[in-house]
Amino acid sequence: MPETVIDAFRGTVAATPDKIAFRTLDEDAVAWTWREVGERAEAIAKGLHELGVSGGDQIALMLTNRPEFHVCDLAGILLGAATLSVYNTLAPEQLVYLLDDAGASVIIAEQAFLPVIRQVREQLARPVEVVVVDGEPGPGELSLDEVMDRGRASTYDLEEASAAIGADTVVTLIYTSGTTGDPKGVQLTHRNILAAYEGADGRVTMPDDARVISWLPAAHIAERMAHHYLPLRHGIEVTCCPDPRRIAEYLPQVRPTWFFAVPRVWEKLKSAVEAKLASIPGEQGEQIRAALAAAVQKVKLEQSRQPVPTELAAAVEQADAAIFAGIRRQLGLDRIDVANVGASPTPPEVLEFFHAIGVPVSEIWGMSETAGLGASNPIEDIRIGTVGRAPDNVRLKLGEDGELLVKSDVVTPGYRNLPEKNRETIVDGWLHTGDIATIDDDGYVRIIDRKKELIISSGGKNMSPALIESRLTTASPLIGQAVAIGDGRPYNTALIVLDPDALPVWARAHGIDGATPAELAGDEQLLAEIDAAVQAANARLSRVEQIKKYTVLAEEWLPASDELTPTMKLRRRPIEAKYRTQIDAMYAP
Numbered sequence: 294m295p296e297t298v299i300d301a302f303r304g305t306v307a308a309t310p311d312k313i314a315f316r317t318l319d320e321d322a323v324a325w326t327w328r329e330v331g332e333r334a335e336a337i338a339k340g341l342h343e344l345g346v347s348g349g350d351q352i353a354l355m356l357t358n359r360p361e362f363h364v365c366d367l368a369g370i371l372l373g374a375a376t377l378s379v380y381n382t383l384a385p386e387q388l389v390y391l392l393d394d395a396g397a398s399v400i401i402a403e404q405a406f407l408p409v410i411r412q413v414r415e416q417l418a419r420p421v422e423v424v425v426v427d428g429e430p431g432p433g434e435l436s437l438d439e440v441m442d443r444g445r446a447s448t449y450d451l452e453e454a455s456a457a458i459g460a461d462t463v464v465t466l467i468y469t470s471g472t473t474g475d476p477k478g479v480q481l482t483h484r485n486i487l488a489a490y491e492g493a494d495g496r497v498t499m500p501d502d503a504r505v506i507s508w509l510p511a512a513h514i515a516e517r518m519a520h521h522y523l524p525l526r527h528g529i530e531v532t533c534c535p536d537p538r539r540i541a542e543y544l545p546q547v548r549p550t551w552f553f554a555v556p557r558v559w560e561k562l563k564s565a566v567e568a569k570l571a572s573i574p575g576e577q578g579e580q581i582r583a584a585l586a587a588a589v590q591k592v593k594l595e596q597s598r599q600p601v602p603t604e605l606a607a608a609v610e611q612a613d614a615a616i617f618a619g620i621r622r623q624l625g626l627d628r629i630d631v632a633n634v635g636a637s638p639t640p641p642e643v644l645e646f647f648h649a650i651g652v653p654v655s656e657i658w659g660m661s662e663t664a665g666l667g668a669s670n671p672i673e674d675i676r677i678g679t680v681g682r683a684p685d686n687v688r689l690k691l692g693e694d695g696e697l698l699v700k701s702d703v704v705t706p707g708y709r710n711l712p713e714k715n716r717e718t719i720v721d722g723w724l725h726t727g728d729i730a731t732i733d734d735d736g737y738v739r740i741i742d743r744k745k746e747l748i749i750s751s752g753g754k755n756m757s758p759a760l761i762e763s764r765l766t767t768a769s770p771l772i773g774q775a776v777a778i779g780d781g782r783p784y785n786t787a788l789i790v791l792d793p794d795a796l797p798v799w800a801r802a803h804g805i806d807g808a809t810p811a812e813l814a815g816d817e818q819l820l821a822e823i824d825a826a827v828q829a830a831n832a833r834l835s836r837v838e839q840i841k842k843y844t845v846l847a848e849e850w851l852p853a854s855d856e857l858t859p860t861m862k863l864r865r866r867p868i869e870a871k872y873r874t875q876i877d878a879m880y881a882p
Contacts, residue, residue: 297483301526306331309528315360337368340444348373353397355379355406357535358507361426373458377466378511382853385413393418404428460484467661478709479661488702489664492684496669498630499527504549508534518665544625551631556639564770584612588649617650626652633657638759640767644677656680664703668738682736697730698723748779754837769826770795786879787843814847842879
């Protein structure tokens with residue numbers, strides 16, 4: 294095991310210098326080898342040193358998913374400077390907070406984000422150098438090429454600087470999404486990343502032709518670990534997808550060997566396949582749908598540890614070759630070794646569907662505070678409904694109230710500038726995660742919900758809003774977001790947001806042209822389908838969990854909005870405050 298991330302990277306360069314490291318699919322496509330990545334990163338690191346950056350400093354990155362992100366982040370690692378990736382949708386006030394809290398001395402950005410950077414630059418507590426990766430820089434700014442030219446001309450001994458970096462040097466700051474209050478800067482060290490490397494061994498396969506797609510926000514730990522730090526160690530080929538809305542387009546072109554996505558992406562892929570299968574007419578369509586139902590039945594039997602009848606197993610094997618293999622190719626998931634889902638609960642029927650078509654998607658659990666590692670399903674024994682079990686170098690236990698606690702070298706040394714929060718969160722080396730969970734006799738973990746988000750009805754019943762919401766969103770592709778309300782109330786209600794991708798498809802199918810989303814939200818046919826979906830969801834909930842009333846909102850919720858964090862998590866308190874009138878109306882006598 295290497296002693297630092299730098300050692301891991303240099304080992305990769307030495308072992309596979311001519312292998313493609315980072316590439317794009319655009320018209321100006323690039324494909325940098327690991328040798329080229331090393332040369333570029335060293336030039337940038339030396340150039341940044343000429344600008345005054347040294348070990349212990351902070352470098353901010355405001356970039357889309359592009360190869361320059363990886364080499365600039367790596368340059369910071371080589372210098373011993375911590376990097377922080379900034380969500381590209383931040384408002385000026387939020388950007389000022391992050392840059393000041395981190396103490397960033399440089400921000401590396403794209404042209405598209407320069408207007409907001411220029412707006413806040415004079416408001417910052419300390420001077421910040423601005424480096425532009427594309428196009429011409431403005432007055433008082435530098436291009437990345439200029440920084441690299443300075444680096445190539447520099448006599449700075451980068452090898453000596455890197456040798457002084459140790460296991461406890463901070464590699465990056467990951468700012469939590471902040472569902473309430475200001476984001477917290479999670480400090481991750483080389484020790485944390487190396488422990489995550491160790492924990493991932495055996496849970497994620499790394500064949501010689503391993504390929505991933507970099508498409509999630511780099512400010513999120515899942516993106517950083519899966520598509521940046523792990524590739525640095527294992528020499529994985531990374532294709533950069535600058536627009537996450539194009540991920541379904543990229544999958545068949547890249548055909549990744551490992552793919553991680555949030556639940557909503559898997560739900561939409563499932564809906565797209567089901568819609569296509571439903572459109573196949575006649576006996577052929579009936580046979581295909583029957584084959585899928587049989588495959589799901591087989592998955593259910595396997596998951597419940599019941600024997601699979603020989604006839605059923607043979608039928609599914611035949612269907613896999615004749616039907617499901619083609620579906621996997623069309624989706625771009627035909628070369629998948631490992632497929633994961635995380636960040637929020639995933640409905641079991643979504644996982645059963647993908648297992649049925651031969652894509653064994655499994656849930657994983659981790660936090661920014663644990664370098665993204667915590668629990669995962671072993672490839673050989675995936676248990677749907679759980680997030681798997683801890684790797685050998687992670688210890689898990691439950692607190693008296695059912696809170697999941699973690700002790701391991703993956704655990705952050707603490708939040709930046711928040712000593713009191715650190716004392717509350719890490720006690721005797723145990724990280725208090727804020728998640729309520731169960732752990733079975735085999736060590737498999739089930740996440741119930743966030744400790745602070747549980748609904749406790751006026752009758753004292755504890756309920757998981759995430760469970761209720763997942764029942765709603767999977768009941769119809771028309772439901773994009775749902776928020777369960779009911780804490781301290783006599784019954785549960787919900788706010789429902791229509792899915793912007795499914796709406797126009799539904800409208801065309803019903804002969805409705807030119808209607809806006811707001812107009813469609815009042816359409817009687819559509820509301821009837823939403824009502825049917827709510828009743829279907831209720832049929833899968835206990836009586837006390839069921840939704841008694843709901844309101845369909847005539848608007849779209851976007852990432853980094855009042856309602857959603859940049860990683861699409863619900864901002865429950867702001868939602869309840871913003872939609873107080875609608876909520877109160879549902880509880881009016």
